[in-house]
Amino acid sequence: MKRTYELMFIVRPDMPEEEMSKLISTLESSVSSAGGTVKSEVWGKRRLAYTVRRFHDGIFVLLTVEGGGAIIHELERRLRVTEPVIKFITVRIDEEQKRLDKIKKIRESRKKTSTAPAVTPEAASEPAATPAH
Numbered sequence: 001m002k003r004t005y006e007l008m009f010i011v012r013p014d015m016p017e018e019e020m021s022k023l024i025s026t027l028e029s030s031v032s033s034a035g036g037t038v039k040s041e042v043w044g045k046r047r048l049a050y051t052v053r054r055f056h057d058g059i060f061v062l063l064t065v066e067g068g069g070a071i072i073h074e075l076e077r078r079l080r081v082t083e084p085v086i087k088f089i090t091v092r093i094d095e096e097q098k099r100l101d102k103i104k105k106i107r108e109s110r111k112k113t114s115t116a117p118a119v120t121p122e123a124a125s126e127p128a129a130t131p132a133h
C-alpha cells in the first residue's frame with residue numbers, strides 16, 4: 001500500500017555540500033530501488049530551537065516519500081547510523097491530505113448552494129398574484 005510520508009532531517013552545519021548531496025542521492029536511490037518515489041528539498045542552514053549534540057545551527061532537508069512502511073523503516077535506519085545527521089522525524093501525511101480534501105469538497109459544495117439564484121429584491125416586493133374565485 002502506497003502512503004505519503006514527510007521525512008525531515010537535520011545535518012551538521014559544517015557538513016560539506018558534496019557530502020550532503022551524496023547522502024541525499026543515496027537516500028533517494030534506496031527509495032527508488034524499493035519501488036517508491038521521492039522528492040527532496042534542502043531548506044538550508046537554520047537556527048535550532050535548542051542545542052542538539054552541542055550544535056546551535058543545522059542544515060534542514062525535507063524528503064517527501066511515497067511508498068510502504070518498509071521503505072521508511074530502511075530510511076530511518078540509515079539516518080540513525082549516519083554520523084552527520086543530528087535529528088530526524090517522519091510524519092505520515094496521506095491521512096491529513098484526505099482530511100483536507102474532504103473539507104475542501106464540503107466548502108465547495110456549500111459555496112455552490114449559496115451561489116444558487118436567490119430571490120431578487122424586485123421579485124420580492126411585487127405582490128403575489130391571487131387566484132380569482
